[in-house]
Each structure stands twice: as structure tokens, then as C-alpha cells.
Amino acid sequence: MAPPNRSADVIRCKRRNSLFLAASAVLMIPASSCSSEPEAAARDVAWSIRRLANKKGYSVEGSATYVLGVGGWYQPSVTLLDDKGCSITAELNASHVVDTDARGDLSARFAGVVPVTRPVATAQLQITHKDAPMGSLDPRTISRTSLYNQTSVVDPKVHPPENAANPCSKSRRELRNERQARLRNKAVTDPDGADAEAISGMSREEVVATAINSAGFLCARITSMYPSGGAIIVNCVEYRNGSGRAKYRVDASAGTVRPLS
Numbered sequence: 731m732a733p734p735n736r737s738a739d740v741i742r743c744k745r746r747n748s749l750f751l752a753a754s755a756v757l758m759i760p761a762s763s764c765s766s767e768p769e770a771a772a773r774d775v776a777w778s779i780r781r782l783a784n785k786k787g788y789s790v791e792g793s794a795t796y797v798l799g800v801g802g803w804y805q806p807s808v809t810l811l812d813d814k815g816c817s818i819t820a821e822l823n824a825s826h827v828v829d830t831d832a833r834g835d836l837s838a839r840f841a842g843v844v845p846v847t848r849p850v851a852t853a854q855l856q857i858t859h860k861d862a863p864m865g866s867l868d869p870r871t872i873s874r875t876s877l878y879n880q881t882s883v884v885d886p887k888v889h890p891p892e893n894a895a896n897p898c899s900k901s902r903r904e905l906r907n908e909r910q911a912r913l914r915n916k917a918v919t920d921p922d923g924a925d926a927e928a929i930s931g932m933s934r935e936e937v938v939a940t941a942i943n944s945a946g947f948l949c950a951r952i953t954s955m956y957p958s959g960g961a962i963i964v965n966c967v968e969y970r971n972g973s974g975r976a977k978y979r980v981d982a983s984a985g986t987v988r989p990l991s
Contacts, residue, residue, distance in 0.1 A: 768833070770859035771797045772804065772877040777840075779808070779853045779884055787845040790822060794840070794857060794878070798832040802861030804877075806840045809856070812848040815890040816898035820844045851888040854881040938964055942978055945987035949976065963990070 777792025788810060796804050809819040822842035857878035863871050932940070935952045942949040942964065949966035956963055961981040968974030977990040 768797050768799045770800045770802070770804070770875055770877060772857045772859075773797075773835075775855075775857065775878050775880070777855050777880075777882075779882065781850070781884075782843070786847055787843045788850060788853070788884070789841070789843050790853070790855070791841045792839070792855065794838055796836045796838055798834050798836050799830060800859065800861075801830045802859055802873075804838070804857060805860050806855065806857045808842070808844060809854040810844055810846055810850045810884075811852045811854075811890055812846060812850050813888045813890055814848060814898065815892075816848075818844060818846055849888045850884045851890050852881055853884050854879065938962065938980060939966065941980060941982075942966065942987050947976065947978060947987060947989060948974065949978070 773795045775792065775794045777790065779788055779790045781788050790808050792806070794804075794806070803825050805825045806822045807819060808822060809817055811817050820842060822840045855878070856876065859875045859877055861873050935955070938955060939949045939952055948968040949964070950970045951967045952964055953967060954965045958979070960983065961979050964978045964980055966976045966978065968976050979988045979990055980986075981988075
């Protein structure tokens with residue numbers, strides 16, 4: 731949520747510096763005006779969480795009493811821990827902006843739905859007071875003070891794994907050109923390892939065709955192959971455009987390739 735837009739004539743005493751002291755003298759602001767400045771606080775917090783009937787998320791509801799007159803805003807958020815050990819944090823949809831001129835308490839309610847499909851073990855509610863320098867919209871300048879932090883068991887039957895290695899990471903399938911570039915780089919530092927990895931990702935036909943081409947013959951695509959006397963008889967299309975036919979005897983144990991008429 732964006733910080734509240736305050737008028738330029740609102741003066742925050744707790745941010746007073748030497749320049750402000752000089753300005754306060756001109757504006758005839760007594761120093762005693764800062765003596766009773768309230769502090770941010772969240773009291774009487776009550777909250778609950780339940781799984782939606784369609785099992786596509788969790789609903790969080792609650793209430794709290796906030797202290798007014800401190801500027802900034804109060805932000806409740808919830809962090810859920812699922813059965814894989816993944817934590818999901820979401821800000822609830824009720825943040826309360828506080829005016830610096832107001833005094834007393836504010837009774838507020840907050841609620842929100844966290845879209846989590848997996849079963850959840852625990853939920854952690856946090857209430858944070860946030861504030862920003864006057865007129866600043868830069869999120870890096872926002873100050874944060876934790877006021878409330880409580881963890882509640884949602885489902886005692888759910889047990890997240892301990893010390894799971896990157897349980898929440900979503901691995902992206904390596905593209906063909908990315909794999910080829912990586913293997914080229916690996917071939918420089920680890921030729922044997924690169925060859926082994928390249929072969930492990932090939933089909934049987936690709937391995938045999940590569941062996942034929944490495945021996946100096948042509949085999950763009952294998953049409954058929956069958957065992958014969960401890961070797962493999964391979965029929966190939968010689969060129970990628972589909973022209974040419976060739977037949978080879980591949981002896982894997984001897985490491986030889988012989989063309990057949």
C-alpha cells in the first residue's frame with residue numbers, strides 16, 4: 731500500500747534535527763509539544779484462519795486496537811508454511827492509515843485470502859507499523875517497526891520436511907540451445923564429462939549416428955538397425971535433405987565402423 735499523503739505543514743517532532751529546531755523557533759512551536767507523543771502499538775489482537783471449501787486458499791480474519799497519532803500506517807500480514815516446507819507471505823487487505831493529529835485508539839478489523847492449494851501446517855500473523863519521510867514515495871525509505879508476531883498451528887497432521895533443499899524452487903527446463911552452449915563450455919574444462927553428459931541425453935539412434943559420423947562417414951538419420959554377430963547393422967539416410975542411403979556395420983566393443991555395400 732502506498733504511504734499516506736500528508737500536508738506539508740504537519741511537523742513530526744520525533745524527526746526534529748538542527749534545521750527543524752531553527753524552523754520551530756520561527757514558527758513559535760514550543761518544545762514541550764513533543765513531550766507526550768504517542769508510540770505505535772497494536773493491542774487486543776485476535777485472529778483466525780480456515781481453509782476454503784474449494785481448497786484453493788486460506789481465509790484469514792482478525793481484529794486489533796491501534797494507537798493513533800503516530801503517523802504512517804499499520805500493516806497486518808500472514809505467512810503460511812505448507813507441507814513441502816514452502817513459506818508464502820501475503821499482506822492482508824486492510825491497512826489503516828493514521829493521522830498525526832488524532833489521539834486515542836482505533837479499533838480495526840483485517841481480512842484476506844491467501845491462494846495456497848497445498849495443505850498448510852502453520853500460520854504466522856505479523857502486524858507492522860510503517861512510516862515514510864514526508865512526501866517520499868520511495869519504498870526504500872519506509873521505516874518498519876514490528877508490533878505483533880504470533881504463530882498458530884493450522885493442521886497438526888501436516889509436517890513440513892526439515893532441512894529440505896530448495897523445496898519451493900521451480901526448476902525451468904533447459905532449452906536445447908542453452909544445453910548445447912553449456913556443453914560447449916564444459917567441453918573446454920571437462921571434455922570427458924561433457925561427452926558423458928551429451929551421450930546420456932541422446933537416444934540410442936542418436937548415439938549410433940554420432941559414432942558413425944565421428945568415424946568420418948555420413949548418417950543424418952537412422953532408418954533401421956539390428957544386431958548381427960556381436961555388432962550392429964545400421965541403415966542410414968546420408969543427408970539432412972533426405973537424399974543418399976548407406977549401410978554400416980558398427981562394432982561397439984572394437985570401436986569400429988565399416989561401410990557395407
